[in-house]
Amino acid sequence: MKRFISTLAFTCSAFLALASTPLSAADAPRPLQISIDNPAFRKLVTATPQIQAATPITDAQGKKLVEEGAAELSRLLVFSGFFAPLADGAFAGAWTQFQTAHKTKESTSWVSGNGLTGEEYVTWRALGVEALTVGAISEEPGKGVVLSMKTIDVARGKEVVAKQFTQITDYKATIRQYADYLL
Structure with a gap:
């Protein structure tokens, strides 16, 4: 009994000592990660609107x-087993709003902006994206033919991957290459 009480006292004091330490940089919010080892x-x-x-x-x-x-990108993401793309109709209104806010007449510069605005962040998060x-x-x-693509981590509102492809001769191979970057 004496041993149990001393072990319990030691465990409680160790817990209190650890609990009182301030948070370090390692405890800060981390970037988007997929852990397949986690039970x-x-x-x-994900949302993958039509390429414009x-x-x-x-x-x-x-x-x-x-x-x-x-559609090909969504198919490849589903095939990987790590992603669950939303159906196009589930985010049609949010996509129209995003497209209108970012599109310009200068080639693909509308894709070059970084991240999401506050309102867009709320909209996409509400959809579960x-x-x-x-x-x-x-x-x-x-x-x-020049294809510019980027993937945004909606939780952080930041770009995760941004790539530009030129001289495209096989569109499926190009989409596969971008899917590989995402994985």
């Missing part, structure tokens, strides 16, 4: 990217 693992909810044409597209691969690019992937495509002299 409470759940898929990351910033300029008129005449190239066949460019047209395919606009028509099927977002944790990662938002947006894309724009254009045809530029000397570069051919």
